[in-house]
Amino acid sequence: KAGVTQTPRYLIKTRGQQVTLSCSPISGHRSVSWYQQTPGQGLQFLFEYFSETQRNKGNFPGRFSGRQFSNSRSEMNVSTLELGDSALYLCASSSSSGGAHEQYFGPGTRLTVT
Amino acid sequence: SQQGEEDPQALSIQEGENATMNCSYKTSINNLQWYRQNSGRGLVHLILIRSNEREKHSGRLRVTLDTSKKSSSLLITASRAADTASYFCALSYNTDKLIFGTGTRLQVFP
Numbered sequence: 609k610a611g612v613t614q615t616p617r618y619l620i621k622t623r624g625q626q627v628t629l630s631c632s633p634i635s636g637h638r639s640v641s642w643y644q645q646t647p648g649q650g651l652q653f654l655f656e657y658f659s660e661t662q663r664n665k666g667n668f669p670g671r672f673s674g675r676q677f678s679n680s681r682s683e684m685n686v687s688t689l690e691l692g693d694s695a696l697y698l699c700a701s702s703s704s705s706g707g708a709h710e711q712y713f714g715p716g717t718r719l720t721v722t
Numbered sequence: 723s724q725q726g727e728e729d730p731q732a733l734s735i736q737e738g739e740n741a742t743m744n745c746s747y748k749t750s751i752n753n754l755q756w757y758r759q760n761s762g763r764g765l766v767h768l769i770l771i772r773s774n775e776r777e778k779h780s781g782r783l784r785v786t787l788d789t790s791k792k793s794s795s796l797l798i799t800a801s802r803a804a805d806t807a808s809y810f811c812a813l814s815y816n817t818d819k820l821i822f823g824t825g826t827r828l829q830v831f832p
Contacts, residue, residue, distance in 0.1 A: 612764075641819065651810065651822035664819040698764060707814025710755060713764035 609634055612701050612714035620720045626687040629717045633680050633701030639663075640682040641711060642674060645696040654697075657682055658705040686719075694721045724749060726811045726823030734829040741798040743826040745811030746791075754787060754794050755812040755820065765810065768796070801830045 613632045621627050633640050641664075642654040653666040657676035674684040680701075686693055696718050700711035726745045735741055745754065753772045757765040769785045771778045771794065777786050784797040798805055808827050812820040 643822075650824055653819050653821065656819055666819070696762060700765070707753065707755070707812070707820040710767040710770050711765075711820065712767065713757075715764045716762075718762075 609636075612699060612712050614697075614699055614714035614717050616717060617715065618718050618720075620722060621689050622722055623689055623691060625689050626685060627689060627719060628683055628685045629697055629699075629719075631682045631684075631699035631701075631714060633682070633699075634712055637701035637703055637712070638680055639702040639705050640676055640680065641700045641702070642682070642684050643698045643700070644668075645698060645716075646694075651698075654684065656705065663705050689721045691721050694719060724813065724815060724821050726754075726813050726821070728809075728811060728823045728826045730826060731824070732827040732829070734831065735801055737801060737803055737830055737832050739801055739830075741801050741805070741828055741830070742795055743809055743828070744793060744795045745823050746793045747813055748792060749815065750789070750792075751813050752816055753814045754785075755814070756783075756785060756794075756796050757810045757812060757822075759808045759810065759825075761807075768809075798828075801828075803830050803832045806830045 639658045641656040656664040660676045676682045696716045698716045700713045702711045726747045729744045755770045756768040782799045787794045808825045810825045811823040
């Protein structure tokens, strides 16, 4: 099976712009979770989608949003970018919702906001 | 806080030695998972241990879970240079989202 893919791998944006990141889960997986990783805050949970519905949400402002399509592919959007949004954004897919089973991670999208 | 605390923050050993890292938490969990991350890349799942299990093995990896002490340990035996990575524990509460710990940076010198 192909692994989790994320596009783009690297992105440079300017403060105030918006960005959309994409994640394709492993075939058959219906759960997609997003995480933000920074040196200061570590790995933080953003949100999880399961069968096109947001099941869980972390403590992030409303500028961070996401969605999932019927083929389980997911996108996350960050509007009005701030310097502090510079991070590695990771998505992970799983066969079930939540943390009941192992998650399979993509390589991440490294976002730099200047 | 629901986040796991990992100890030590960093660990340096020689090839062939064993590496032990620990994860402590405060609230009862459903399961605990260990992941490895190589140099800012995606995470790789290592082992999942459920709250009713005490020990699991996978190759050179051994994970223990002590729910009375709310702690888990990951042992890597006969370490190799390729084991150099950051290791994270991740906690699942009531099959809800995973919450990752602070991580242990392991350096294995040839």
